[in-house]
Structure formats: C-alpha cells, structure tokens
Amino acid sequence: MSFQFRHIVLGMLFLASFARAQVTTNLLYSKMDFFAQHELYDGNVIRLMGYTELIGTPIDLPSPVLIYNEGDSVDLGMHNFSQAAHHTIHLHGLDVDQATDGVPHLSFSIPHDSVGHYQFIAPHAGTYLYHCHVVSTLHVQAGMYGLLIVRPPDGGNTTWDGGYAFDSENAWLFSEIDTNWHQNDIINDPYVPGSTVEILDYVPQYFMINGKTETQLSNPETSIEGSVNDAIYMRLANIGNYGNRVIFPASLNAQLIDSDGRPLPSAINTDTVELYPGERYGVLLSPDTEFTGNVDVEYINMNTQLVESTQEAPVTISGFNTINQWEVEQEMIVYPNPTQNDLNVVFNGLKDYNGTLKIMDVNGKTVLVNNENLNENSTLSLNTASLDKGVYFIQYLSSYDNLLKKFVRQ
Amino acid sequence: MKSFAGIVVLILGLSSYAATVEEKIYILSDSMTCVDNTTFPYRTFNDFNAFSQNNPILQLNQDDSLSLWVVNFDSIDHNFQIEDYASTFETIPAGDSVLVGYKFVNAGGYIYHDPLNAPTNQYLGLAGMIIVKDHSHDSFYWNIKEHDSTWNDNLLHNVAVDWTTYEPDFFTINGNSNPDINADPLARIVGNVGDTLILYMSNTGNSVHSMHLHGYHATILYSSKSALEVGREKDTFPIHPMQSLVLRIVPDKEGEYPVHDHNLVAVTGNNLYANGMFMTMLISP
Numbered sequence: 167m168s169f170q171f172r173h174i175v176l177g178m179l180f181l182a183s184f185a186r187a188q189v190t191t192n193l194l195y196s197k198m199d200f201f202a203q204h205e206l207y208d209g210n211v212i213r214l215m216g217y218t219e220l221i222g223t224p225i226d227l228p229s230p231v232l233i234y235n236e237g238d239s240v241d242l243g244m245h246n247f248s249q250a251a252h253h254t255i256h257l258h259g260l261d262v263d264q265a266t267d268g269v270p271h272l273s274f275s276i277p278h279d280s281v282g283h284y285q286f287i288a289p290h291a292g293t294y295l296y297h298c299h300v301v302s303t304l305h306v307q308a309g310m311y312g313l314l315i316v317r318p319p320d321g322g323n324t325t326w327d328g329g330y331a332f333d334s335e336n337a338w339l340f341s342e343i344d345t346n347w348h349q350n351d352i353i354n355d356p357y358v359p360g361s362t363v364e365i366l367d368y369v370p371q372y373f374m375i376n377g378k379t380e381t382q383l384s385n386p387e388t389s390i391e392g393s394v395n396d397a398i399y400m401r402l403a404n405i406g407n408y409g410n411r412v413i414f415p416a417s418l419n420a421q422l423i424d425s426d427g428r429p430l431p432s433a434i435n436t437d438t439v440e441l442y443p444g445e446r447y448g449v450l451l452s453p454d455t456e457f458t459g460n461v462d463v464e465y466i467n468m469n470t471q472l473v474e475s476t477q478e479a480p481v482t483i484s485g486f487n488t489i490n491q492w493e494v495e496q497e498m499i500v501y502p503n504p505t506q507n508d509l510n511v512v513f514n515g516l517k518d519y520n521g522t523l524k525i526m527d528v529n530g531k532t533v534l535v536n537n538e539n540l541n542e543n544s545t546l547s548l549n550t551a552s553l554d555k556g557v558y559f560i561q562y563l564s565s566y567d568n569l570l571k572k573f574v575r576q
Numbered sequence: 577m578k579s580f581a582g583i584v585v586l587i588l589g590l591s592s593y594a595a596t597v598e599e600k601i602y603i604l605s606d607s608m609t610c611v612d613n614t615t616f617p618y619r620t621f622n623d624f625n626a627f628s629q630n631n632p633i634l635q636l637n638q639d640d641s642l643s644l645w646v647v648n649f650d651s652i653d654h655n656f657q658i659e660d661y662a663s664t665f666e667t668i669p670a671g672d673s674v675l676v677g678y679k680f681v682n683a684g685g686y687i688y689h690d691p692l693n694a695p696t697n698q699y700l701g702l703a704g705m706i707i708v709k710d711h712s713h714d715s716f717y718w719n720i721k722e723h724d725s726t727w728n729d730n731l732l733h734n735v736a737v738d739w740t741t742y743e744p745d746f747f748t749i750n751g752n753s754n755p756d757i758n759a760d761p762l763a764r765i766v767g768n769v770g771d772t773l774i775l776y777m778s779n780t781g782n783s784v785h786s787m788h789l790h791g792y793h794a795t796i797l798y799s800s801k802s803a804l805e806v807g808r809e810k811d812t813f814p815i816h817p818m819q820s821l822v823l824r825i826v827p828d829k830e831g832e833y834p835v836h837d838h839n840l841v842a843v844t845g846n847n848l849y850a851n852g853m854f855m856t857m858l859i860s861p
Binding site: 256258259261262263264267269272301302303304306307362363364365366367368407409425426427428430431434440441442443444445446466468469470471472 | 722739740741742743744782783784785786788790791792793804806807808809810811812814828829830831832833834837838839840841842843844847848849850851856
C-alpha cells in the first residue's frame, strides 16, 4: 500500500502495529523560531512556532503526524524549548480527561525547559488533531498543530474495526497563513498566563494543504495516486480559520463515511465535502476509470462566505493494478486473479500460522472465513463461488503478520 | 442527581397534551454593551417593555400552538417571520402590533426574526429562538451572533454597507462574551455524569460559526439545514447563518471543559484574546 504522510512519528508503532493495545511513549519538542527560516512557495520567509520530533530539527508545517492504534496506552511527552511562552498539547476530539485536555487554566501548561506528559488511552479509530491551547488564536496560527490518527486495534488497513478496507490513504490538513501574525513580536512574546492578548485582524495570504500551497502541491504529500478499482481513504481536517470546500472529480466516486472520529450513520455519495474549523471528515474514493486532473480545495471566508482561494491538488489514477500476476516477493500469493471459482493462496515465511484468513468486501464486511489449518509453504484453495462478482480483499492477520491482497471475483 | 421535583416534571412532561402557548414580545431600539464596554446601536425583541440585548427564548412542546402578540415600539415599520417554518411574513407598522399564530408539529429549533431589508434588521439584533421540545431533559440555549461594531450605526441610519467586506469584531452567545457567558444559566451546560443534556443552538448572525466541544462528542438530533446531519456523532458543529441545531450530550466523565468557536478569530473581542465565544461546561460526578 502507499502511505503518503510526510512525517511519521512512531514508525516503530507501524511495524509493531500487528500487536494489540500497546504501551507507547513518545516525545515532542515545542519550539519557536528566533529568526525567519520557513520558506513559502514564493520565497517569502516567515517565523514559526511548532512541535518537532528532535530538538535540532527545523520547525515545519504542519507538525509531525502522531499515529496510535485504538486501545493503546499512550504517554505523550512534551519538552518545551520555547525560551519564553508556556505551551500545551490539546488532544482535539479525543475526549480525554480534564487534566489531559491541554487547556492551560483547566489542565496544566508547560513552562520553558520543562517536560509535561499527556497520558491517555487511544480512543475510537479516526482522524483527530492536536494543537497548543495557550493563546490558541495565535499559537495555532503560528504553527503549533498537527494530525493525530488512531488506527483500528489491529493496525490494519481498515478505516475502523469492521469498517471499510482500503489500499492506500492520504491525509490532508487545511490551514492558512497571515504573515502579519508571524512577526517576531508575536512569535517571541512570553504570553504571561492569564493575560489578555491583542490579536491583529486576520487577512491570510497563503492557503495550504499540509503546509504546502500553489506550485508546491505537485508532490506526493498533497497528491492522490492510485489505480482503477483501488480503495483510497482520504483523511480531511481543517485547523484554519476558514471553511474548506473539497471538490473531487466525479470519476473518483467519493463517499463520505466518517467525521470527527466516528462513522456516519450512513455513507453519503458526494463529490463535494465542506469542512469548517476543527472538523474532520473521512472520504473513500473508488476510481473506476483512468484519470488525470485535480481535486479543488476552496477556502471560504467565514464572515462573507466568499471563496478567497482555490488550491488544486493533483490526482493520477492509472490502469488496473497487475493483480493477475504472481506477487512472488510477498508472503501471501493469491491466484488466479481474477478468479471465477477457486482462489489459491500460498504463504511463504509467516511468523505465526495461527492467525485468521478471511475475505472482506470493499466495505470491510467479512464474507468468508477460512477454517483450514495453515502450514509453512502450504497452499489453500478457497471456493469463492458463493461470492457476488466484484472486488474483494483477502487478509491474513496474526499476532505478527498482517497481509492484505485484493482480488477480483469474475 | 435527580430530585423529586425533577421526577414530577418528567411525569407532567410525559402526560402533557397539546396546548396553546400565549406570549407577547416588544420590538425596542437601544444599544448593545460589549465585554469591553464598547456600545453600538441595537434592536431586539423583548419580554417586557424594557430593552434587553438578548431576545427572549420562546418554548413550547411538540404539537403545541403559539399565539404571539408582537408589539412594535420602534419608530419604524418591522416585519415578523419564522425561519424554516413559514415563507410569509407579517408587517407591523411603527407603534402598532400584530397577533400571529403557529402550530409546531415537529420538535426542533426555529428562529423568529424581522426579514425586512434582509439581512439588515436581523443583523441589527431582531432574531430570537423558538424551542419546540419532545423531551424533559435539562436543556441549554445558545443564540449565536457576531457584530461589526462600526456597522450598526451606519445600518441604523440606512447608510449602505458592503457585506462582501464584513469583518465582525465581537462574538456573543445570548448577548454575552467570555467570561460573561459562564454566568448565563441558559447558556452554560451544567450536569452530571450520565445525564442526557440537550443543547439548542441558533445562529442569528451573518457568519458561519464552528462550535467545538472539549471532552465529549454529541449527537445531532435536529438540523434545520439538512436532515442528513441528524444522527452524526461529532465534536465540532458548523452552524450557518439562520441555521438551528439540536444536540444531545451524555457526559461519561466529570470535568470542566471548554466550548468555543474553532474559528479562533471568534474567541476574540475587539481584537483581544479571549473575549469572544468561549465558555466552559461543568459536569459533576
């Protein structure tokens, strides 16, 4: 599968995500720029505040993506190297207890050169945000925000436990920049806790997807790439002060399936998704033809409801995957593909042969479960005659293995 | 903790029948006073012949009828209409009054307002909430609105403004901004773990607001914008101009949690943080 996030904190979690309900510990540094060093697409350079994984890493937009599995016991530490201001991490949408909520006067804030810890159980699988809640109007605009993703308990490629299966996923975080809010006297203000703070009028000049804008959008972080009949999961989130209208090409067959970390009561077929500050939506794309074009993202002024910018994110949908070929480099091989009846499955080098082999439809619903024992280098033959014609996923899941293949029942 | 009085109310609520609710409201002109004592001209409907900067909340039960006298004590004509209920409006000449009647067969939230010179009269404050209930749970009410303090005087004197440049500087819930919203018992969500709490929101302003709950997700019970929104479980709720939403919150833990507009410009007031749409909800064990 492709996975197109630029920053992956807890890469080890991904590798170990086949185990359930882990204890995970990670640390972020909160920092601010002493001098302007973040370059925008047109060469303009601005100061930022932000979170980084390493103390020596320059601040980038957005901050690193945090990824956990549902049920994980998380200890998220933050070392504040602001030199001045207090900072926090608000876990937006995770519904943590008050002490962990990251709001200074109701939880705690972390002064310079101090470490604080946010301990919680990762809740429902879904898309969330994290951001500083100290003078949030300014600190969020300054760059102290990022995505937080909770995967299903098994860490697999489904939207949630029993949810939709997908081949690849993209996460787009929308925001804006008003460069007047990135001047030195704002970024380096000590922000005495509890004081009233003057805020400039907000007139953004840059409208971003994952911190990129205009000509910067032609890169893997802000592009959709896939094949006909792929299931592509889009995680959309808005941390700006404008609304967003995301317009998908009709051939992507967009389905709105979740919001704010919860499944919708029913999926909605729509090529246009509006999301407003603080909201998240999950969209499943099912392209049925080859296509090259753009997804348009409009930025809507909350007061006038006028569109002030449209950003174009490239989309490339190529022909069918070569799913009718033996995939000899994988540990699970399925053939023939497409199949009209028997589907043969060959395993090589599994770590654990006591897992479960099942077939799911494109909605993630289990439609067939294998009851035969597995052995090293064994070949299984599954009768798919009872399945309707269409695209399916076959998944082998054990404590150490998580293998997913797509096949077509003709 | 449920009290004996609460049980009596519940029984009465369940055994209630369709009634006619009689109300009288007065259109008055005066001024709004903001969190930093900034004032500007303002018009509202009022319970009495005395100006308040928040419009009264008219409450009924499902299937009730509303018999409403609207008295125009202003010096100019006004109109009266209920958003998402009736496409027609009543005209009320200056110094005159009108009796209007409506039957509400659907529970939810509605907005009564003056549609004359739209959106001017509504923007100047003439918009309030009608609540139609089908339950007896503890309920809370937010009339959400923003204000451009430099515009009201112009609009009051028929000086044209360009709505495409609208940039409000005050943000209120029931006429208050942080920290005064918490002192409004109609607005501040207070309850206990396991309670069913119902929140009625109406946006009588001209901006979109995006209200975010800390600590809890809530379920949308009613949306005047789209039935597709009903049943969604969310933590952030966009509400468009003249839209009403009804939410159900069932707190699973105690705590004091913020509730605020996540357009973070709207948590300011007159360019000061945090003098805008920010409050807390308080949930006890």
